[in-house]
Amino acid sequence: MTTDGFTASLWFDGQAEEAAHHYVSIFKNSSVGRISRYNEAGPGVAGSVLAVEFTANGQRFVGINGGPHFTFSEAISFQILCADQEEIDYYWTRLTENGGEPGPCGWLKDKYGLSWQVVPEGLIDMVTDADAEKAVRTTQAMYAMGKLDIAALKKAYEGE
Numbered sequence: 001m002t003t004d005g006f007t008a009s010l011w012f013d014g015q016a017e018e019a020a021h022h023y024v025s026i027f028k029n030s031s032v033g034r035i036s037r038y039n040e041a042g043p044g045v046a047g048s049v050l051a052v053e054f055t056a057n058g059q060r061f062v063g064i065n066g067g068p069h070f071t072f073s074e075a076i077s078f079q080i081l082c083a084d085q086e087e088i089d090y091y092w093t094r095l096t097e098n099g100g101e102p103g104p105c106g107w108l109k110d111k112y113g114l115s116w117q118v119v120p121e122g123l124i125d126m127v128t129d130a131d132a133e134k135a136v137r138t139t140q141a142m143y144a145m146g147k148l149d150i151a152a153l154k155k156a157y158e159g160e
Helices: 016-026 085-096 123-127 132-143 150-158
Strands: 008-012 031-037 049-056 059-065 077-082 107-109 115-120
Touching: 008 016, 016 031, 016 049, 016 059, 016 085, 077 085, 085 107, 085 115, 085 150, 123 132, 123 150, 132 150
Parallel strands: 008 059, 077 115
Antiparallel strands: 031 049, 049 059, 107 115
């Protein structure tokens, strides 16, 4: 491979540049890079945006305006590990605003239909704890939530 890591490619129907700017406005360590445009060879309208390279939270992406042929599904999602409830609340609010949809267990869809998991650091440790009762209580609490509540998850974990 000629570069480190991978670049996630996201397929949009005309909103690639808008989406790139939206994600860059939400995450730190983010920027919009090269914007390429369709030329006379098509298949898009010459001069319209073909692709936008951007970085969000240090992760490289390219948004492609490929048309209506493909859409996002929950089969692919991005997980945001949050240090505290303030971060969970921030990302949940920003990603569901203007047409996004809250989902179960910390999952949501943003206004473009892209799925995200907004979860606290340490959740996986709690739901896979060697103490099966702790793991079950925490998992049951998580299943009852949309946006995750760290305090409630910790109470369930501790059996309170």
